Amino acid sequence: RRENTLILSDSVAPISALNLNTKEPILCHSQVRTSALLSLSEHSSDSEDRRPGKKKQKRKRPQEPGEEGEDRPREHPFIVTEPGELARGKKNGLDYLFDLYEQCGRFLQEVQYLSKERGEKCPMKVNNQVFRHAKHAGASYINKPKMRHYVHCYALHCLNVEHSNHLRKIYKDQGENVGAWRQACYFPLIEMARECGWDIEGMFNRNEKLRIWYVPTRLRQLCHLEKSKECE
Amino acid sequence: RRENTLILSDSVAPISALNLNTKEPILCHSQVRTSALLSLSEHSSDSEDRRPGKKKQKRKRPQEPGEEGEDRPREHPFIVTEPGELARGKKNGLDYLFDLYEQCGRFLQEVQYLSKERGEKCPMKVNNQVFRHAKHAGASYINKPKMRHYVHCYALHCLNVEHSNHLRKIYKDQGENVGAWRQACYFPLIEMARECGWDIEGMFNRNEKLRIWYVPTRLRQLCHLEKSKECE
């Protein structure tokens, strides 16, 4: 037996390694116009002392004049576009947004492959490591806050494209901004969750594409709230 | 539609709640004697500057004389016992150790039930929250470092009781201490992992009882090491 040749210290050996692999090309853009208002739903302000004893957050220094920060310009904002609609002007369309989620999926696969190679633990979800990998790989337009912000929109897209497309059409035609469209995406999902016995976790896990995304806290909470209303 | 009555702020509402539920009774104990030596395997010291730039860890104050710390006495150490063997003296047996894992499983179920009730995210594994719950529930003899320390021993017990029992008998008869037995538990698992195409993660997940425990880092590393030896 070769077994007794193994080193058995429980201390974890220092494993380094920096991965800067694959490049992922930026794909498409798109555009639309704006106009009026029509709010299908309320948003913001939960009343009752929100953020009670919250500490003041320090913010970054206001960029010293003679600084050498590379200072990548921020991405163009998203606008509500119909499926297939190409964005023009300094805007990005929703097809591009959803493609970002697919790219993250591919970056996750790479991270999974690498961690298996190295005998490290293999992430099942898009986590910090994946965002770091994406950045190293040159996809600097991908970042955690953005991706987490729109997860439920992507979820609707994955679980019911027709409904998702329909919503995009309506909000585009009404000239709603991205924020309003984003809020509106919650409701069809809540309805679907109801039909699934309120098992959003399971709803996500059952879908090939969605499985790799954490269920957003807000979506879980909205489902919980609706569920309790239903039972009262 | 009731949808437009929902509050849509993305800010997370302050959800509190403290759970101090159920009591879990202490179950059994056991015992054996000690004696000689026979090392089936090497342990400790991975050579090469282990813990490179590690910061000094501060340790707790040495207990002021007039202190009011409740200071629960530590649990009796484990000794290697045969299956069914009752420990005597100030020792605990391995049946008791394994029962601790089953208790943790039950605490996890409670935590899962509660988090579903509250619409919070539902842990799939024994995590900090579960250990906290166990403590609140009065099972102060359960703690994270201990449980994590022996996970692979429990794994062997779950995946091949016969082999586990056999190993216990041998190590007991040889008068080996718990540390030696614990080290020895790695090897059968590595062998089983080999037969599973080195998918320890899957091996754990396929077993009802084991599924809720994280694969110990050291076990994953040992498998990785053996795997690379095999392919060289």
Place this chain on the structure above:
DNA sequence: AACCCGGGCGACCATCGGACGCTGGTGCC
């Protein structure tokens, strides 16, 4: 009683998942 072996578990740490809100890009007038 004194000693020493060995292991329980308090406490620490890097990093995580998650979120806020400042900053500045953008379209409109």
Place this chain on the structure above:
DNA sequence: GGCACCAGCGTCCGATGGTCGCCCGGGTT
């Protein structure tokens, strides 16, 4: 050009998974 809107994402934070090694219980001499 100036202004107001709004959303991208740098940055922060509590808590997590994971571990080390101090301290002391316990058996032996």
